[in-house]
Amino acid sequence: MMLKKLELESLQADIANIDRLLSSRTQAEDPIGFFQLTNRLAELKTQLEAIRARTDKLASVALFFGGAPVFGSRGISAEFAGRAINVFQDLVSKSFAATEGGTLGERGPIPLRGNAQMMLTDVARGSFGLILEETDANDSLAETALHEIVDGVTQAILDISAPDDAVYEAALVKVDSRSLMSFRDFFKLLDDQSATLRLVEGDKDTELDSTAVHRARLRTDFINVEDTVSDSMVGRLTFLPMHRRFELKVTGSEEPIYGTISSEFSRERLEELERTPNVLGKVWKTKIRIRETLRLNQPPKLTYTLMGLIEKVED
Amino acid sequence: MIPAFNVSNVLPPYVGANPAIPSFFSPYDASMVELVAMYATSPERIDILKGLLAYREKLRRLNITHGFQLIDGSFVENCEALRGRPPADVDIVTFAHVSVPPAQVPALVQNNLDIFDSAQAKATYKCDAYFVDLNKPSALVVSDAFYWFGLFSHQRVSNLWKGMLRIPIMSDDSLVSLP
Secondary structure, eight states: OOOHHHHHHHHHHHHHHHHHHHHTOOTTTOHHHHHHHHHHHHHHHHHHHHHHHOOOOSOEEEEEEEETTEETTTEEOHHHHHHHHHHHHHHHHHHHHHHHSSSOOSSSOOTTGGGGOOEEEEEETTTEEEEEEOOOSSOOSSOOHHHHHHHHHHHHHHHHTOSOHHHHHHHHHHSOHHHHHHHHHHHHHHHHTTEEEEEEETTEEEEEOHHHHHHHHHHHHTEEEEEEEEEEEEEEEEEETTTTEEEEEETTOSSOEEEEEOTTSOHHHHHHHHHSTTTTTSEEEEEEEEEEEEETTSOOEEEEEEEEEEEEOOO | OOOOOOTTSBOOSBOSSOTTSGGGBSSEEOOHHHHHHHHOOSHHHHHHHHHHHHHHHHHHHTTOOSEEEEEESGGGBTHHHHHSSOOSOEEEEEEEOOSSOGGGHHHHHHHTHHHHOHHHHHHHHSEEEEEEETTSOHHHHHHHHHHHHHHHTBOTTTOOBOOOEEEESSSSGGGOOOO
């Protein structure tokens, strides 16, 4: 399976080439070439549309590295490449475990590690690209869980390195503390080795130059998150299913807390709760994850994630 | 001479310690007997070779004899190892002089779509076939040669540099024996 985006690029280049060849001749001076290239152009455009319409079910990502570890299109430092793949796989495994298996412990073996394994299936020359794919013996009818995880990991890489602090802050809320360490390792490796990255996954095709890499490194270097889960937060609850946001007016406190709703609540479940009488606006005992984010030279920041509704409490 | 597949399971772009020696650089000159000896390794590949022989025979019947073919695609890769299946066809580009005056070329094409229409050539001969008429303006011949050589010498997406074969239209086809 080839990465859709890279396939599209290759086809688009071929189509542009044929366009140029066709525009350089008339049917009269080259009837055979004109006939064949016209047909080929139509065929390639059909292929292009078919690829555009295709939904890739299995996870795949291309990591193109540039900068100091890469030697033109000849090669890449073996040590760097090995470490980069290792750290990226680690990111994927931890994210998979945290999403599929519930909250990941601060240490210890990573559960479901085998289910998150990706294969190095190809290299792409030009700058040096490593193509990682999920392999599945059976044809998947729907996007696999790993596909979703890799999509999330690559988005997090982009968000953590984004120039906009708000984008970074929003990404931070979604990353579990153990995965954060792997993001830190990833950006530290790139930054220490003066490497740049072009990341191609799904419809994403983004380049992180040395500024972006360094920015992400600084953000993840001096950050520590500590998560605790409280089963005893009681308050009046409201939420916005479309935005996956909640507000809890905590009993006995003047200030409400607000935050995101855990991915463990499906959108359908949230919409059902919104429609069910005597849910919203009522007092609930809730399960809340409280994340304390510690950053260098900044006061600690608390963020909240609604993990569950335990029981309704009489007003 | 047809080299063996390299570790990437494709024809190497060159062989030997000195890529400056012409015979060691792609495209590798070969005969039909050599092609068959190297690649007639399965029923599917034998079918494709029979198609290629028939295509070439048709060219000669149309008095198209001065020229050569570039042979490429999954047929000259270890498709079985790379993709877990045999090749479906062989990619060829024929560089040759057509045997009719320019004014008759459109009719030649329309009367022989099994040769000049790549979709029909694929269906009839299992050849994904294109034709570069060497009688046309030389600038166009050169442009087309650049295009096909560039396309054939690299894999899509991976940009892997790979080799291809060159076989004259007039070769030892009559000596080929296939089951």
